[in-house]
Amino acid sequence: xxxxxxxxxxxxxxxxxxxxxxxxxxxxxxxxxxxxxxxxxxxxxxxxxxxxxxxxxxxxxxxxxxxxxxxxxxxxxxxxxxxxxxxxxxxxxxxxxxxxxxxxxxxxxxxxxxxxxxxxxxxxxxxxxxxxxxxxxxxxxxxxxxxxxxxxxxxxxxxxxxxxxxxxxxxxxxxxxxxxxxxxxxxxxxxxxxxxxxxxxxxxxxxxxxxxxxxxxxxxxxxxxxxxxxxxxxxxxxxxxxxxxxxxxxxxxxxxxxxxxxxxxxxxxxxxxxxxxxxxxxxxxxxxxxxxxxxxxxxxxxxxxxxxxxxxxxxxxxx
Numbered sequence: 001x002x003x004x005x006x007x008x009x010x011x012x013x014x015x016x017x018x019x020x021x022x023x024x025x026x027x028x029x030x031x032x033x034x035x036x037x038x039x040x041x042x043x044x045x046x047x048x049x050x051x052x053x054x055x056x057x058x059x060x061x062x063x064x065x066x067x068x069x070x071x072x073x074x075x076x077x078x079x080x081x082x083x084x085x086x087x088x089x090x091x092x093x094x095x096x097x098x099x100x101x102x103x104x105x106x107x108x109x110x111x112x113x114x115x116x117x118x119x120x121x122x123x124x125x126x127x128x129x130x131x132x133x134x135x136x137x138x139x140x141x142x143x144x145x146x147x148x149x150x151x152x153x154x155x156x157x158x159x160x161x162x163x164x165x166x167x168x169x170x171x172x173x174x175x176x177x178x179x180x181x182x183x184x185x186x187x188x189x190x191x192x193x194x195x196x197x198x199x200x201x202x203x204x205x206x207x208x209x210x211x212x213x214x215x216x217x218x219x220x221x222x223x224x225x226x227x228x229x230x231x232x233x234x235x236x237x238x239x240x241x242x243x244x245x246x247x248x249x250x251x252x253x254x255x256x257x258x259x260x261x262x263x264x265x266x267x268x269x270x271x272x273x274x275x276x277x278x279x280x281x282x283x284x285x286x287x288x289x290x291x292x293x294x295x296x297x298x299x300x301x302x303x304x305x306x307x308x309x310x311x312x313x314x315x316x317x318x319x
Contacts, residue, residue, distance in 0.1 A: 003046045004056040008063050014041050016066035017059065024062065024077055028055050031081050054084040064093035075299060079113060082296050089114060101145035104199030109145050115297035116142060122289035123257055128247070130235075130279050131259040133293025139259040140233050144193040146257075147229040151211075156253065158211055158228040161190045162246070164237040165216040187214050190233060217242055226251030235260035235275040237267055243274030263311070 008014035018025055018038070025036045025043070032055040034047030045055045058080045062072050080090045092113075099108045100120055111117040116138055123129045123146050131139040147159045194212060195203045206212045217238060232238070232246055235258045243258075250256055260275045267273060283290045295309055 001046060002049045002052050003044055004052050006043045006045070006056055006059045006063060008041045008043065009067060011041060013063060013066045014038070014043075016070075016072050017043070017062045019072060019077075024072060027074075027077060028058060028081070031055075057084045057090045061090040061092055064091065068093060075112070079296060083114075100142060101149040101197060103196050104202070109142075111142075112138070112299045113297040115291070115293045116299075119291040119293060120146065122291050123255070126287055126289040127254075128250075128256045128282075128288045129258070130275070130282075130288070130290045131257060131293065132262060132275070132279060132290065133297060134261055134263060134295055136298040137293040138297070138299055139261075139293060140189060140231070141193050143231045143233075143257040143259060144190065145197060147231060148194070148197040150229045150255065156227055156229045156255065158213060158225075159194075159206075160225060160228050160230045161187065161194075161212070161214045161233065162217050162220060162231070163187060163190075163233040164235075164242065165218070187233075190214060190231070217246060220246055220249050223249055224251040225249045225254055227253040228255075230254060230256045232256070232258045233260075235278075236262050236265045236273050238274040239267070239271055240274045240277045243278045247278070263315070 008017055022038075025038075028034070028045075029036055032047065032051040034045050034051050034055045036046075036055075037044045043059055045052050045059065047055065058077070061080050062077065065076065066072055076092065080092060083090045095111050095114070095117060098117070098120075099110055101109045103109065111120055115133075119129075119131050119139070120142055123131075123143065131143065133139055144161075147156075147161075150156045151159055191214070198206065203212070207214075217232065228251075230250070235243070237260075238246070246258075247256065258275065258278070260273075262273065262276055265273050279290050282288050295312070
């Protein structure tokens with residue numbers, strides 16, 4: 001048994017690290033099988049050497065985040081615990097340094113996991129980026145943020161958002177209205193992200209001018225898309241033919257981001273996902289990056305991470 005001491009530095013920082021009614025300490029004790037105690041502004045961790053060391057790493061990371069004035073929510077804590085268990089970096093205070101974009105209300109958007117950080121860096125450095133991972137990892141949202149940042153910096157002249165018009169396991173029938181009305185239900189997540197980044201009024205004006213274009217994947221055929229930031233969302237529902245057609249639309253000065261979750265394909269039986277095929281054959285092409293996000297990169301409710309893990313275990317068991 002060993003005891004490791006962590007200095008929080010101040011009472012304010014200590015309170016943020018401990019959480020309400022010391023809930024964060026309770027979680028760390030349960031996850032690593034250690035005992036903790038607090039004396040002044042110092043936290044002591046006692047347990048088997050490996051477990052105590054990992055618990056101390058998590059606490060050091062929490063102190064670094066809290067000392068910068070940030071609150072410690074359960075999502076951050078669970079992420080640090082998962083990373084420590086796998087012997088990976090836990091110094092998540094570094095993630096607060098870089099701003100991806102700023103919303104219309106002045107809120108800075110930052111990466112919350114190292115997987116997200118790699119994804120953002122890949123989009124900035126490469127012409128085509130594939131972001132593959134489960135729901136809640138920020139694939140689409142971060143891509144939209146970077147598209148808006150590119151437009152505001154005049155790196156591109158247009159933002160084009162597209163996705164296959166495939167229902168998620170339900171037959172919705174014929175939808176009324178014009179093209180825009182028909183595709184609205186499929187593209188709602190993209191609308192929401194754009195409105196948050198631009199503000200409702202600016203977003204409406206840019207839509208009216210055609211600076212922001214949102215359309216089903218089928219409407220990309222025959223076009224050359226130049227000086228544009230192009231996002232293909234829900235790409236797991238594209239066929240091989242559609243994916244090839246989409247990727248070859250790219251013109252001069254454009255950047256493409258393709259996002260999807262290979263575990264949530266809604267294609268008819270017998271149809272193979274164009275995303276799976278493209279990732280396999282293009283992963284070693286210069287200028288193209290493939291970022292595989294995992295359940296550790298989920299930034300929704302902490303339960304979402306556990307749900308995804310449970311489904312992954314069940315899938316492995318069935319295989």
